Amino acid sequence: MIVALAGGVGGGRMAAGLAAVLPPRELTVVVNTGDDFEHMGFTICPDLDSVMYAVAGVNNPQTGWGRAGETWAFMDEIKRCGGEGWFNLGDRDLAVHVLRREALRRGATLSEVTRDLCTRFGIEHAIVPMSDMPVRTRVKTKSQEHSFQDYFVRLRCKPHTTGFRFAGARAARVPLMLQRSMESTQVEAVVFCPSNPFVSISPILAVPAIRAWLKQRKFPVTAVSPIVGGAAVKGPAAKMMRELGLQPSTLALVRHYGDAVDRWVIDRQDARQAAAIERLGKRVLVTDTLMTNRRKSAALARCVINFALKK
Numbered sequence: 001m002i003v004a005l006a007g008g009v010g011g012g013r014m015a016a017g018l019a020a021v022l023p024p025r026e027l028t029v030v031v032n033t034g035d036d037f038e039h040m041g042f043t044i045c046p047d048l049d050s051v052m053y054a055v056a057g058v059n060n061p062q063t064g065w066g067r068a069g070e071t072w073a074f075m076d077e078i079k080r081c082g083g084e085g086w087f088n089l090g091d092r093d094l095a096v097h098v099l100r101r102e103a104l105r106r107g108a109t110l111s112e113v114t115r116d117l118c119t120r121f122g123i124e125h126a127i128v129p130m131s132d133m134p135v136r137t138r139v140k141t142k143s144q145e146h147s148f149q150d151y152f153v154r155l156r157c158k159p160h161t162t163g164f165r166f167a168g169a170r171a172a173r174v175p176l177m178l179q180r181s182m183e184s185t186q187v188e189a190v191v192f193c194p195s196n197p198f199v200s201i202s203p204i205l206a207v208p209a210i211r212a213w214l215k216q217r218k219f220p221v222t223a224v225s226p227i228v229g230g231a232a233v234k235g236p237a238a239k240m241m242r243e244l245g246l247q248p249s250t251l252a253l254v255r256h257y258g259d260a261v262d263r264w265v266i267d268r269q270d271a272r273q274a275a276a277i278e279r280l281g282k283r284v285l286v287t288d289t290l291m292t293n294r295r296k297s298a299a300l301a302r303c304v305i306n307f308a309l310k311k
Contacts, residue, residue: 001028001186002018002022003027003187004029004191005204005205006031006047007051007196010194010224010226014193014194014301016057016298017291018191027126030210031047031130032201032203032204034199036134037148039149040078042101045114045129047200052127055118055121058121071091072091086154087149099113110132126181130203130207131207135167136168137166138164138165138167140164146159162243163244190221192222194289196235198237220263221263222304223253223261223264227249228290241253263282265289267287
């Protein structure tokens, strides 16, 4: 079994690739929920939905998030009526939020809702939230602390980042489905998808049970770098690194994760850093990591799996 930690566009693309080459019983995708928030009466789960849409093959291939063929009649009318229009909810996407809200109101857990939604989208692989309890990423800036979506969407990542806080993480409990995977002796490797290290992977690692499980691991952890050629493929990871005093490079990420990661998959553009990474005691695979379509996602997934399982 492979357990993948995922969030954002890169996480969705990697999860889709892994699901394309692994049977359902051999893959569990643990998704960041630190981005989740309440908006217009709905519980919005951006990373869960991005991963679900990507694995189902219904995501927008241009943006990497949202639905393909989306329409915006709902948001157009909300804005016309003077409602909050800073966070867009597409018409197709809205159906998911309605179903999630109703299920949560009936007492279902987030993991149960996610499993039901995945089934509706024809997904057999396990896509699991990192916690059934709310964990909320808070972005610290020079002037104040922001909720993640306020920083990311409303403010367009413009404030200078000084740190992060994961509210509720200490009390978080992993869903039963994830607990079973963590207790299984069949786990052969964990893969960190090419997701933002600070706001996609770190919230998952902030959950005590997940952090303790990885510290006691008897299997390798392999990370796919989200930094290519000194820039983030998607999102503000490189900007955040600079503002936190880190050079936006794979080598800096290796040092940031330290002992949490044993093996690194880096892009050909960063091949010159391989020797320095190996001197830090890490195994390195240099390959094409840009997942511009589903075929390339599957090809990268095969490389990552073979590398992660190599003795």
